[in-house]
Every structure is written in structure tokens, then in C-alpha cells.
Amino acid sequence: MTLKQTDLTVLLEELYNIDPSLQEHEAKLKELLRELIANKPDTEFNEQFAAKLKVLLMERQAEQSKNSFFSSLFSTRSLPALLSGAVIMSLVLVPLLSTNTPKELRGSSDSIAALFAAPSITAVKKQAFGELNVPAGSSEAASSPQGMGGDRADQAAGFGGGGTAASSKMIVAPEVTYKYIYKGEEISGLTDTVSVYKRIKGTATQQELGQYLAGLGSDMIDLKKFGSTKLTNFQLADTDKKGYMIDVNMEESMISVNPNQWWWAEQNNCKNGICPELPRIQLSDMPSDEEVIAIATNFLRDYGVDTSNYGQAIVENDWKRWYEQMENKSEYYFPDALTVVFPFTVDGQTVYDPSGRPSGLRVNVNIRNNTAMGLWNLIPQRFEKSDYTGVTSADEILNVVQRGGLYGYMPYLRTEQTVKEVSVGTPSQVLLQYSDYDGMRTNELFIPALLFPIIDAPKDAPYLNTHVVVPLVKDILEKHKNIPDGPVYIMDDVKTDDTVTTEPAPLPEVRILPVQ
Amino acid sequence: MSMSTTTSTEETTQLVIASQKGDSTAFGVLYDQHVRKIYDFVYYKTMHRQTAEDLTSEIFMKALDKIQTYKPHKASFTTWLYQIARNTMIDFFRKNKHHSVNINDETIERTLTDHSDMHTATDAVLRLEQVRSHLNQLTPEQRDIIMMRVWQELSYQEIAAIMDKSEANCKMIFSRGIKELRRVMPLTLFLWFLITS
Numbered sequence: 175m176t177l178k179q180t181d182l183t184v185l186l187e188e189l190y191n192i193d194p195s196l197q198e199h200e201a202k203l204k205e206l207l208r209e210l211i212a213n214k215p216d217t218e219f220n221e222q223f224a225a226k227l228k229v230l231l232m233e234r235q236a237e238q239s240k241n242s243f244f245s246s247l248f249s250t251r252s253l254p255a256l257l258s259g260a261v262i263m264s265l266v267l268v269p270l271l272s273t274n275t276p277k278e279l280r281g282s283s284d285s286i287a288a289l290f291a292a293p294s295i296t297a298v299k300k301q302a303f304g305e306l307n308v309p310a311g312s313s314e315a316a317s318s319p320q321g322m323g324g325d326r327a328d329q330a331a332g333f334g335g336g337g338t339a340a341s342s343k344m345i346v347a348p349e350v351t352y353k354y355i356y357k358g359e360e361i362s363g364l365t366d367t368v369s370v371y372k373r374i375k376g377t378a379t380q381q382e383l384g385q386y387l388a389g390l391g392s393d394m395i396d397l398k399k400f401g402s403t404k405l406t407n408f409q410l411a412d413t414d415k416k417g418y419m420i421d422v423n424m425e426e427s428m429i430s431v432n433p434n435q436w437w438w439a440e441q442n443n444c445k446n447g448i449c450p451e452l453p454r455i456q457l458s459d460m461p462s463d464e465e466v467i468a469i470a471t472n473f474l475r476d477y478g479v480d481t482s483n484y485g486q487a488i489v490e491n492d493w494k495r496w497y498e499q500m501e502n503k504s505e506y507y508f509p510d511a512l513t514v515v516f517p518f519t520v521d522g523q524t525v526y527d528p529s530g531r532p533s534g535l536r537v538n539v540n541i542r543n544n545t546a547m548g549l550w551n552l553i554p555q556r557f558e559k560s561d562y563t564g565v566t567s568a569d570e571i572l573n574v575v576q577r578g579g580l581y582g583y584m585p586y587l588r589t590e591q592t593v594k595e596v597s598v599g600t601p602s603q604v605l606l607q608y609s610d611y612d613g614m615r616t617n618e619l620f621i622p623a624l625l626f627p628i629i630d631a632p633k634d635a636p637y638l639n640t641h642v643v644v645p646l647v648k649d650i651l652e653k654h655k656n657i658p659d660g661p662v663y664i665m666d667d668v669k670t671d672d673t674v675t676t677e678p679a680p681l682p683e684v685r686i687l688p689v690q
Numbered sequence: 691m692s693m694s695t696t697t698s699t700e701e702t703t704q705l706v707i708a709s710q711k712g713d714s715t716a717f718g719v720l721y722d723q724h725v726r727k728i729y730d731f732v733y734y735k736t737m738h739r740q741t742a743e744d745l746t747s748e749i750f751m752k753a754l755d756k757i758q759t760y761k762p763h764k765a766s767f768t769t770w771l772y773q774i775a776r777n778t779m780i781d782f783f784r785k786n787k788h789h790s791v792n793i794n795d796e797t798i799e800r801t802l803t804d805h806s807d808m809h810t811a812t813d814a815v816l817r818l819e820q821v822r823s824h825l826n827q828l829t830p831e832q833r834d835i836i837m838m839r840v841w842q843e844l845s846y847q848e849i850a851a852i853m854d855k856s857e858a859n860c861k862m863i864f865s866r867g868i869k870e871l872r873r874v875m876p877l878t879l880f881l882w883f884l885i886t887s
Contacts (some may be wrong), residue, residue, distance in 0.1 A: 192865040199872060206872055216839045217733040223743050224725050228718060231754055234712045294715040298722065
């Protein structure tokens with residue numbers, strides 16, 4: 175341990191103030207204190223122990239407040255008034271895990287309800303989530319602007335010159351590519367420290383429930399032989415109301431509600447798996463955004479989902495852009511369902527995905543019968559917050575903007591390639607929902623980012639996103655800075671390895687040309 | 691979501707109040723803020739990881755069970771927690787009179803591993819044991835106060851609150867403990883200089 179001169183000086187001064195005669199022995203005292211400080215034991219503090227103890231304490235506290243929880247639950251007060259967040263959970267789980275539950279599960283019910291009910295942000299130490307600059311090839315990818323993807327781990331660094339053998343996964347560059355030009359105000363307000371949020375998922379009660387269920391016994395198979403088990407997800411079916419299936423993913427701490435296909439097939443007079451053809455939706459059938467949002471909002475209210483922690487609801491209306499592009503509009507197939515997104519907000523900031531779309535709770539609305547068909551991505555908004563180094567260079571940010579964001583493309587020029595310009599405007603600060611894979615698990619992070627609106631784009635490019643998102647965490651920007659996460663293109667003058675077969679990528683927008 | 695984070699000590703009281711009302715996340719924050727300090731405090735007195743973990747668990751369980759009895763105007767939460775820790779340690783040593791503060795095999799192995807050279811590694815282990823043995827020659831109060839001041843860098847004000855003594859008294863005990871160490875260590879230090887020079 176490095177001894178700070180100030181520590182030693184302070185201790186000596188304290189001693190002299192207590193007993194001035196000690197000054198006569200300063201040399202020996204210095205050695206003594208140095209020895210004490212230098213031999214400060216390494217206490218072998220184990221983070222895993224601390225984490226496990228924390229879980230036990232949380233469950234103990236939940237157990238202690240169980241009596242008041244159940245008494246208030248079965249009072250005359252309405253359930254939505256009692257619980258915030260996912261009251262769906264209470265409707266399906268509390269009756270299941272009542273006070274008649276076996277002793278080993280008594281702590282679980284409140285832990286589960288608490289997990290899904292209480293939004294929170296807990297500050298943790300700086301860079302608590304580890305390094306965020308694990309190589310880009312190991313990260314999960316968001317959808318790219320043109321729907322192109324590809325196995326990034328297989329892509330060779332074939333840009334910047336020839337002589338590199340082409341991977342079988344390389345594809346030929348498209349004829350048209352886009353360059354994003356910034357037309358907004360000067361970028362300012364960048365800070366060298368930013369807050370990163372990590373969503374807390376899972377619960378220790380998964381183990382309890384898993385062990386309990388495995389221990390119930392079966393004549394067909396002895397589940398206890400599998401050793402330690404945990405419950406990762408379960409599904410409930412509502413068969414007497416609207417025919418919903420409720421999926422609870424405990425590992426991801428997420429609830430989704432989907433239509434019970436069998437119930438809906440019966441409603442639509444389907445026989446033997448064959449359903450009568452339904453009439454095509456027309457433009458006049460498409461409801462306004464306000465109508466669709468109202469249906470979704472009422473659905474959530476009916477099932478006690480509190481939307482006060484979400485941003486302004488929006489309808490995903492990509493169909494409008496594609497409809498405008500159709501030459502023969504009478505041939506366009508209008509969607510019979512629309513999605514309403516209730517954006518997450520964390521610490522007052524709206525959350526977006528890497529393609530620049532609001533990320534949040536999603537409700538599907540069926541246009542034919544004006545009914546909400548289900549919801550997805552209902553999560554408890556519990557986060558840890560840790561400080562990381564921020565991006566302070568506007569130039570670095572604009573370099574990423576130029577290629578269309580983290581997963582954009584480098585505009586490799588071919589003789590036949592056309593580069594079209596897209597204008598982006600002044601950004602706003604938001605949070606970006608980002609998956610960080612550290613080689614073992616995926617952490618769901620919410621990181622500060624700038625959201626650049628596209629203010630002018632070619633009319634014949636309906637598939638472009640409406641925004642470009644650039645993260646403000648230095649590690650993450652570094653990871654993506656030099657390696658574009660879109661496909662790598664074969665250059666005209668790159669020689670291919672004769673042993674490698676270049677296969678065309680199945681992408682409708684790209685016309686495959688023979689390699690020269 | 692409009693929830694704000696609470697990390698500063700002046701907001702600890704709010705966390706405690708929330709925890710007294712059954713907010714498990716609030717107690718979780720308090721736990722995160724204090725677990726390392728309490729664990730280190732226990733470890734310095736036992737020099738044994740497993741024992742330190744067991745006792746730390748016991749301390750926080752007690753704190754949780756007694757959280758309703760904590761009164762902010764009487765002492766800071768940190769002080770209150772340390773008092774629980776100290777009382778737990780007193781009970782522990784009362785029940786385990788044979789327990790001595792010596793380095794254990796794990797510490798020896800780790801110390802040896804930390805040094806690439808066997809000569810310096812062995813020397814480090816010897817010095818570690820010397821410091822331990824000298825501390826053992828102090829009174830428990832002297833040992834506690836020296837460890838809290840030098841290793842845990844607590845202020846005399848905090849130490850006084852934990853020990854339920856006056857600041858002046860704690861300073862005097864610290865001074866006497868240092869004098870005692872100075873009395874027993876010179877010969878050892880001399881030998882150490884001989885060995886290492």
C-alpha cells in the first residue's frame with residue numbers, strides 16, 4: 175500500500191498535540207506508523223459474498239413486512255391504487271403464493287411483487303459495470319438502417335486497401351450509400367463524466383421457486399436429480415376473458431401479454447387451422463394516432479399498469495412512409511395492427527434504441543376490432559447507476575454521425591456507387607438502450623447519447639431511420655469508432671482467395687455484381 | 691421516471707426513514723454504503739475471512755431487525771452500525787476466548803503469491819506476523835482505536851461515538867497504544883533492518 179505523506183503527517187501532528195513529548199521520538203514514530211500502514215491487511219473482501227448477503231437481507235425485509243402487505247392487499251382498496259408498476263403480476267401471482275404457501279416459499283411472493291413494483295435507481299461505484307469496450311464483434315447488434323446484417327465476428331478487416339482475402343460472408347457494396355451531413359448548431363454541453371444505468375434483472379427467488387417446483391415430484395422423471403435448479407420463466411393462460419397468454423420471464427424481469435391464438439382462432443371462425451380470408455384493410459380504415467393511443471392506454475389502465483413513469487406515447491407509423499413511396503397505391507397492403515410505444519424514461523430522460531426509435535413498453539392494437547392484442551417489454555424500472563468517462567470531442571461524435579450512427583456504413587467508393595446525402599439537425603440528449611456483452615452475459619445498459627433528427631433525406635429512401643444516435647460514453651464510442659458494424663464490402667480491386675466462395679447475401683436492396 | 695439517486699451522507703437519514711417504512715431498496719443502499727467498512731472492521735479484529743463474513747452477516751441482520759429502534763438525533767447511522775458491530779465482536783470474543791488474532795494459512799499463501807521472489811515473500815509474511823503479534827500485546831481498546839484510526843481512517847469524533855467515550859479519551863488511548871508499540875517494536879525493527887540490508 176502506498177503511504178501518502180499527508181496521512182503520516184496528520185497522524186504525527188495528532189500525536190504531538192496529544193503528547194508533545196513524542197516529538198523526541200519522531201524518527202521511530204515515523205517508522206512505526208509506516209510499518210503499521212504498510213502492513214494494513216488485505217481483508218479479502220469478496221463481492222459475491224456481499225451480493226448474496228444483500229439478497230438475503232432484502233428477502234428478510236420482505237418477509238418482515240409480509241403481514242402488512244397481505245392485509246392491505248385484501249382490503250377494500252382497489253389493487254391499482256395499492257401497487258404501482260406491474261399489477262398484472264399481483265393478479266396472477268398473489269393468489270398463487272398465498273399464506274398457505276409452503277414455508278420455503280413464504281419469502282418469495284413479496285420478493286416477486288416487490289421486484290416488479292418498485293422503480294429505483296441505486297448509485298454504485300465508478301465504472302461498476304466493468305469495461306464497456308469489449309470488441310464490437312462480440313456485441314449484440316441493432317437493426318441497421320437498410321435491414322442489412324451479417325455475422326460481424328466473421329467479417330475480415332477488408333477495408334482501406336487491397337490484398338486481403340475476402341471472407342465468404344462479405345457482400346458487394348450497394349450501388350447507393352448515404353452520407354450524413356450535420357447541419358445543426360455547434361455541439362456543446364459535453365462533459366467528461368457521464369452516468370450509465372444498468373437494468374437490474376433476475377431475483378434470488380428464482381432459485382427458491384425452482385427448487386420447490388423440482389421437488390414436487392413426478393413418476394415420469396425425478397427433477398431433483400438435476401441438482402440446483404431455478405425458475406427462469408413461466409406462462410399463464412387467461413381463457414375466459416379476452417384470451418390472453420401472460421409470459422413472465424424472471425431471468426429478464428419482463429412480462430409480456432400475447433393473444434391466446436386458439437381462443438382468437440375460435441373467435442375468427444377458423445376451422446382445422448384454416449381461417450377465412452379477411453377483407454383487406456383500406457386507408458379509410460386506418461385510425462388516427464389519437465384513437466390508437468387511446469385503445470392502448472385504456473388496455474393498460476384496465477390491467478392496472480401505471481404509465482406515469484413513461485414518456486409521451488407514440489404510434490409506430492412506418493407504414494405511412496412506405497405507402498407514400500408506392501407508385502401504385504392501390505396495391506399497398508395496410509397493416510391490420512399497429513404498435514404503440516410508451517417510451518421508458520430514466521432520471522427524466524427518454525430512452526431510444528440504436529436505430530433512433532423510442533424504446534419502451536409496447537402495446538399492439540388490432541385495427542379490425544379496435545382491441546389491444548397484448549403488450550411486450552413491461553419491465554420493473556430498477557437500475558444501478560455508475561459514472562463513466564464521457565466523450566468531449568464534437569469531432570468524434572460527428573464522425574459517427576457521418577456514417578449514420580454506431581451501426582452505419584463506411585461509404586466505400588466503387589466506380590458505380592452513388593453517395594447520397596442525408597441532412598441531420600441539432601441533437602437532443604437522450605438515453606440509448608444498449609446491450610453490452612462481456613463474453614459471458616449481456617448487460618442491458620442505458621447510456622447517455624445524442625439524438626440527431628434527420629431533417630432532409632432523399633425521397634426514394636423510405637427505409638432510412640428518422641434519427642441518428644451517437645453514444646456519449648467514451649469506451650463505447652471507441653469500440654465502434656474504427657470498425658463499422660455494418661457489412662464489410664468487397665472492393666473492386668480486392669483479390670479474392672480462390673478457396674473461398676463468395677456467396678450473395680439475401681438482401682433485396684443489393685444487386686450482386688461479379689467480383690472483378 | 692423521476693426518482694433521484696441518494697448517495698450523500700446527509701441523505702442517509704432519508705434512507706433510514708424509508709427503510710423503517712419497509713422500503714427494501716433504501717436499506718439496500720445503506721447496505722452498499724457500509725458493508726465494506728463493517729466487513730473490514732470485523733476482519734481487522736479476527737484476521738479470518740470466513741469468520742468476518744459470518745459476523746458481518748450477523749451484524750447486518752441485527753441492524754435490519756433493529757432498524758425501527760434507530761433514532762437519527764442520537765447518532766449517525768454509521769456510528770449506530772459500528773456500535774452494533776463492536777458489540778457483536780465483544781460477544782464473539784466472549785464466546786470464543788481461545789480465538790487469537792493471527793494470520794491464517796490463506797493470508798500466508800496470498801502474501802507468498804503476491805511476491806515473485808521467495809526471499810521477499812517470506813520476509814513479508816514475517817513482517818505481517820510481527821505487526822499482528824505487536825498489536826496483540828495492546829489492550830483491546832488500544833488495538834481497536836489504532837486500527838480504526840490508522841487502517842480505517844475514521845476520525846476521532848467517529849471513534850469516540852463508536853467507543854462511547856470522549857474524543858480526548860480516545861486520543862489518549864491512541865497515544866498510549868502507539869507508545870506501547872514503540873516500546874516493543876524497536877528491537878524487531880532493528881532485526882528487520884539487519885535482515886533486509
